[in-house]
Amino acid sequence: MRPFSILVVDDDKNLIFTLSEILRMHDWLVDIADDGFKGIELAKQKPYDLVLLDVRMPGIDGIKTLEEIRRIHPETIVFLMTGGLINQLTDLQQKGVNTIIQKPLNVSKVIExxxxxxKNRPKNKGVILLVDDSDDDRVTLNEILIQKDFSVIQAKSGSEAMVLVKENDFDIALLDIRLPDIDGITVLEYIKKEKPGAFVITMTGYDLAGVIDTIVAKGAYSCLLKPFNIEYLLKEINELIEKKNMDIEPLPGNRKEIIKVLVIEDNDDVRETLKEILIEEGYVVDAAATVNEARNFIEKELYSVILSDLQLGTDSGLSLVEPAKKKDKFTVFFLITGRTNLETALESTGNNVDEYLIKPVNPADLLHKVKTFLEKQRLNRENAKLLKQLQQSNIKLVELNTTDELTGVFNRKNLFEQLNIEMQRSKRQNKDLCFMMCDIDGFKKYNDTYGAAEGNILIQQIVSIIKGNTRNYVDRIFRYGGDEFAVILPEANKQTATEIGKRMISGAKEILESKNIGISIGICSLNPDYLQSSMNEFIDATNKKLSEVKKAGGNGISS
Incomplete structure (x- = not known):
């Protein structure tokens, strides 16, 4: 999981510097801003899990800063800090403030x-770097990705993207090829140089001829032509995340590999002897004499096996178990002890210590136990990999549940999610949005006469007609019921939607008139007719339009 990220915004520079240093001691990623404008700019670049925000600041106060950050990232948790009376600010909790903190801060309480x-934050699927100079495209993609549990880092230029690539880890980059300052191919090269393990999906609104070969040769996974099908993009992102998660390092025992061992012993002779025994067996060995030295090794390196003396001066080797297991839960931890401390060693085996060794250590016994536990480690890693594959397969099944098996278009369940997204986008950007409901005239009689198999073929023909007369990669088609279909038409006004509907009716007449089959269509426009309506009200209004056509004899449009 990505590190927990915090933004601290306060005009008191001493406070933000001191507080940020304390927070970083807990392995949290902390950015600071000494005014609201700078805080907003940072929030535009990447999402934060938490924002600590002062109420009173010059220029733009904490309340207006809060509103803008909430607009950019509605899911961000916000703590307001104030030197005034808290009871005067309680009404702000209705505006999205999660907690109000009194200054001077009780730092221990804040850290808790x-x-x-x-501890309770939801796990995200992965981190996406989104690079696009179009504000509308960037905001829309950001919203969709966040709703799908991805974390998003944003850049609107090539130079800004290169800074973010240097400073952040991410799984996938969505990269527009045409950028205002540095061309996308240069940015692509930089990404593959700095983050070779990251996948890059490129995007362009221009002709792909002559470009796609260059893009792929530079390391891009794919290139999409705008406007593209959002569902296709999400499917590709999920597949890449799955591929990245599956790509686990080869396991011990499957090939000749470097197996790293850390030996921690304060007796120089014993430490060197253990080190030599293990090196002769082909292991790569680091050695430490103190707990602090060992901690530094554990922070920097990943060890398959750690052997530690129980008593290290005034410190205990047991204190190293937690950081070692936190770094890699599969690390094998051996405790070395004298017979006088055997009782303590036996008790520790129930405390994440895998095994104990008694001094003086028998070389044959040591090597046998190391090999035995490495085999157990291999099996545990394999089981974890299989479990992850099973979980990913379950995710795949969920994705399959969003489409209709017969027609291949989206199903009714997926309609509500997609329509909600488009309605929010339309309201926020003041763009047109039309919703269409279609019903097959004469279907019941045809199905009863010729049977379900022929009825299914007819439904597939109708879907082909609807697809052939809607905009590829823009409009989305859903099977709403048995012979009912819905179409979401983003950025289409009522006139455009009506023309699309007329083409559908004409297409059905040309192909299916001999079968006494037609299409009835109801259309509603969100803006301005139903701007204040809920999603259910918008759907119901469109259904009423469809009913008007059916009552009038069908094979027509009501908008």
Whole structure:
């Protein structure tokens, strides 16, 4: 999981510097801003799990800064900090403030609250770097990806993207090829140089001829032509995340590989002897004499096996178990002890210590136990990999549940999610949005006469007609019921939607008139007719339009 990220915004520079240093000690990623405008700019570049925000600031106060950050990232948790009376600010909790904190801060309490939030935060599927100079495209993609549980880092230029690539880890980059300052191919090269493990999906609104070969040769996974099908993009992103998650390092025992071992012993002779025994067996060995030295090794390196003396001066080797297992839960931890401390060693085996060794250590016994536990480690890793594959397969099944098996278009369940997204986008950007309901005239009689198999063929023909007369990669088609279909028409006004509907009716007449089959269509425009309506009200209004056509004899449009 990505590190927990915090933005601190306060005009008191001493406070933000001191507070940020304390927060970083807990392995949290912390950015600071000494005014609201800078805080908003940082929030535009990437999402934060938590924002600590001062109420009173010059220029733009905390309340207006809060509103703007909420607009950019509605899911971000916000703590307001104030030196005034808290009871005067309680009404702000209705505006999206999660907590109000009194200054001077009780730092221990703040850290405890942040720790609880980090522990309970939802897991994201992956981190996406989104690079596009179009504000509308960037905002829309950001919203969709966040709703799908991805974390998004945004850049609107090539130079901004290159800075973010250097400073952040991410799984996939969505990269527009045409950028205002640096061309996307140069940015692509930079990404593949700095983050070779990241996948890059390129996007362009221009002709792909002569470009796609260059893009693929530079390391791009694919290139999409705008406007593209959002569902196709999400499917491709999920597949890449799945591929990245499956790409686990080869397991011990499957090939000749470097197996790293850390030996921690304060007796120089014993430490060197253990090190030599393990090196002769082909292991790569680091050695430490103190707990602090060992901690530094554990922070920097990943070890398959750690052997530690129980008593290290005034410190205990047991204190190293937690950081070692936190780094890699599969690390094998051996505790070395004298017979006088055997009882403590036996008790520790129930405390994430895998095994104990008694001094003086028998070389044959040591090597046998190391090999045995490495085999157990291999099996545990394999089981974890299989479990992850099973989980990914389950995710795949969920994705399959969004489409209709007979027609291949989206199903009714997926309609509500997609329509909600488009309605929110239309309202926010003041763009047109039309919704269409279609019903097959004469279907019941045809189905009863010729049977379900012929009825299914007829439904597939109708879907082909609807697809052939809607805009590829823009409009989305859904099977609403048995012989009913819905179409979402983004950025289409009522006149455009009506023309599309007329083409559908004409197409059905040309192909299916001999079968006494036609199409009835109801259309509603969100803006301005139903701008204040809920999604259900918008659907119901469109259904009423469809009913008007059916009552009038069918094979027509009501808008």
């Amino acid at each position: 609250m942040i720790g609880n939030i980090e």
